[in-house]
Amino acid sequence: MNHLREAVVWLNDPLNWTNPGGVLDRLGEHLILSALAVLLGCLVAWPLGLWLGHTGRGGSAVLLVSNVTLAIPTLALLTILPLTFLGFGRPAVVVALAVFAVPPLLANAYTGVRQADPEARDAARGMGLSGGQLLRRVELPLSVPYLAAGFRTAAVQVVATTALASFVNGGGLGQIIRAGFGLDIAAGGGQVIAGGLLVAGLALLVEGVLALVERAVTPRPLRRVRRAASRRAADAMAGG
């Protein structure tokens, strides 16, 4: 517990927060990297997932994507991508993180559209809506609970994974932990635990905030569906 006291001391030193490369700098990097990665993931996964769900094809492909990305170590993508045409720096890190945001976004967008009430779909077709209109006016609104649940899962996962960007000096709060391990355990133990607390706290905070957002964007009649959706999103995170 000695280290825990050191961690509290470390967190209470204002210079550790305001110094260049201090907590505030790292927090900013962490949030920017995560936000860009989630944005990139959404841009790729949502249109694809909605389209696949609309046409009803590619269900097995969606499953394959999530299984394959589960097997790829984050560390591998983080070290390989900077050596490709992406080059060193932020783009490579963002792309590597976005890869891990895609499976929950894709799976939930796909399921969301597939779950839309077939009778509503038939009624819309009967009213003469074209395929694109059907997707935009019926299937998309009905899949909002799933999209929100997938977004939350993906964002929390990316925030957690961004901590690993420190392995390739990509910035973020993980950098504090790595620097602490770089010191002797006796000297850096407090800093390591402090970094861990910051990273874990941020992940839990993002989870909590997004849970509220998810609730806010879900129309009241769909709240019951939402609960099923977030349960299913949790399963999708665990791959099931």
Added chain:
Amino acid sequence: MSLHLSYRAAPGNPWFSWQYVRDNSDTILAALREHTWLVARAVLIAALVALPLAVAAYWFRSLAGPVLAVSGVLYTIPSLALFAFLGPTLGIGAVTVLTVVVLYALLVIVRNALAGLHQVPPDVLEAAEGMGYGRWARLFRIELPLALPGILTGLRLATVSTVALVTVGVVIGRGGLGQLIFAGFQNNFYKAEIMTGTVLCVLLALVLDLVLAGVGRLLTPWLRRRSA
């Protein structure tokens, strides 16, 4: 991109190099062995802890909420943070990596096993009760066998994600194949070393997944007949 097979053909820094694999087979095999051994122990320990937990949560409904809530919170905590909490206390060694990896595998197995147990049809349970099965006999002869698909799904997911997660152990120098990947990055971006570590990692996950899928097929012959 062409596949360069040796340094003589490509003096630069190829992604794939047999020369590298041949020259460093000892290191590579040692890393592979450490990785596999870590994953095997982790999944075994996790399964031994998770199954009783799942059964307890299944029997006592009031336990299910807390178990799922705790596992949800734990799953949200980033792996690097867990290493940061446990590293200074447990020290730099395989025990720390094992603990972190077991914790994550545990959550996946508990969730899936519990889902599997809940999927046992109620009329089957009623029939079992009518035939005079006690609680334990019902568990071992009806509920667990019928929950096997869920349990096996959990085991497979836990195994695959554990293979990937072990590489994070690099932070305390015990990352198995992750050690190769990271050393390659630090070693002037030695692409062949990074790629060898990555490919072996993915292959290991694939092989273990197939093995478990095969075991699952052998254990649940009734599912095979139904789908055929």
